[in-house]
Each structure stands twice: as structure tokens, then as C-alpha cells.
Amino acid sequence: MDKTNPLLRTPGREARRHAPAILGAVVAAIALMVVLIVASRVGGARTPSPDEPTVTTATPADVVVTDQTASPTVDASGSAAASRSLSVQCKSECTLVLTAAGDADVELTVDGPLTHARLLATDPTSTRMQVVGTGTIQVTASAARQVDLTVADESR
Structure with a gap:
């Protein structure tokens, strides 16, 4: 069997063939996570006035x-x-x-x-x-x- 045949499907050739698609998906997922983190930190930011008490409660009914x-x-x-x-x-x-x-x-x-x-x-x-x-x-x-x-x- 000739190992230089370009039509021969080996695991190494298949990995190289699909690498750009896999890399693109990983980069897109990382970019989406960065956008969500930045949006969650910037979205609700507000500076209270010095005369306004800042009281944040995330509490149950009791x-x-x-x-x-x-x-x-x-x-x-x-x-x-x-x-x-x-x-x-x-x-x-x-x-x-x-x-x-x-x-x-x-x-x-x-x-x-x-x-x-x-x-x-x-x-x-x-x-x-x-x-x-x-x-x-x-x-x-x-x-x-x-x-x-x-x-x-x-x-x-």
C-alpha cells in the first residue's frame, strides 16, 4: 500500500483536514464567553449618589x-x-x-x-x-x- 496516496484516509490526515473547522468553533466559543462576561459586568453598573444608601438584597422570604x-x-x-x-x-x-x-x-x-x-x-x-x-x-x-x-x- 502506498502511503503517499492523497486519497488514503488516515487518522492524521483526517485530523489535519478537520482542524480549521474545530479551531474555528473553539475560537467562536471563547469569544462568546468573553462577550457574555463583559456584558454581565458592564450591563447593570451604576454609581449611587453619596446620599443614597446602597442596599442589595438577594434574600428568601424569611x-x-x-x-x-x-x-x-x-x-x-x-x-x-x-x-x-x-x-x-x-x-x-x-x-x-x-x-x-x-x-x-x-x-x-x-x-x-x-x-x-x-x-x-x-x-x-x-x-x-x-x-x-x-x-x-x-x-x-x-x-x-x-x-x-x-x-x-x-x-x-
């Missing part, structure tokens, strides 16, 4: 977030400070991730019937904490000039 307040203040030295507060009502035990982000000197205070609290990350501009509890949990975030407070329920 977790209720209320009492959203924002209070920018200026002290005697002329330094601006901001704080945001809210109450989270958990009818059954819930696991919450609290995120406070601001310009500088961010502090996060949690008060209520907690069974567990764990600091996830902290730096001068943000703090993340995971808490587990039942009942009314009070959350307050403060920072220099501006602060955002986010609550996410991870009880599911």
Missing part, C-alpha cells in the same frame, strides 16, 4: 431588610464623615455577608442575636464580614466622606 438610613456629617474640623444603617430581620437562622465600602477609615458594626461572626476581609477602604443569627440584626457602616453598605443572604 429575611427582611429595613431601616435604611444615610447620614453625612461634618465635624468641627471640617472633615466629612458618612454612616449608613439598616436592620435585617431573620425569621429563621440566616447567614449574611455584610460589605461596607467607602473612601477611607471604613468601620462595620453589627449588633444582635448572633451565633457566629467571622471577618472575611478588611482594609482602609472596605470591610467584609459573615454573620449567622436569628432575629433582628442591626448593621452600621461608617467611613470618611462616603460609604456603601451591602447585605447578601447566603442561607440557601
Whole structure:
């Protein structure tokens, strides 16, 4: 048998024959994934005003977030400070991730019937904490000039 016959179908020749189509499909799939990732990150982006509390809840029916307040203040030295507060009502035990982000000197205070609290990350501009509890949990975030407070329920 002659191995130089171009009509002879070998696995190597078949792979080379179909390589452009397979490569094109892989490149198209990667491009589609990149477009979807970029669209999901850019699509809902909005910058809240400094006077508007940012409270995001992705919670089931047994977790209720209320009492959203924002209070920018200026002290005697002329330094601006901001704080945001809210109450989270958990009818059954819930696991919450609290995120406070601001310009500088961010502090996060949690008060209520907690069974567990764990600091996830902290730096001068943000703090993340995971808490587990039942009942009314009070959350307050403060920072220099501006602060955002986010609550996410991870009880599911």
C-alpha cells in the first residue's frame, strides 16, 4: 500500500483536514464567553449618589431588610464623615455577608442575636464580614466622606 496516496484516509490526515473547522468553533466559543462576561459586568453598573444608601438584597422570604438610613456629617474640623444603617430581620437562622465600602477609615458594626461572626476581609477602604443569627440584626457602616453598605443572604 502506498502511503503517499492523497486519497488514503488516515487518522492524521483526517485530523489535519478537520482542524480549521474545530479551531474555528473553539475560537467562536471563547469569544462568546468573553462577550457574555463583559456584558454581565458592564450591563447593570451604576454609581449611587453619596446620599443614597446602597442596599442589595438577594434574600428568601424569611429575611427582611429595613431601616435604611444615610447620614453625612461634618465635624468641627471640617472633615466629612458618612454612616449608613439598616436592620435585617431573620425569621429563621440566616447567614449574611455584610460589605461596607467607602473612601477611607471604613468601620462595620453589627449588633444582635448572633451565633457566629467571622471577618472575611478588611482594609482602609472596605470591610467584609459573615454573620449567622436569628432575629433582628442591626448593621452600621461608617467611613470618611462616603460609604456603601451591602447585605447578601447566603442561607440557601
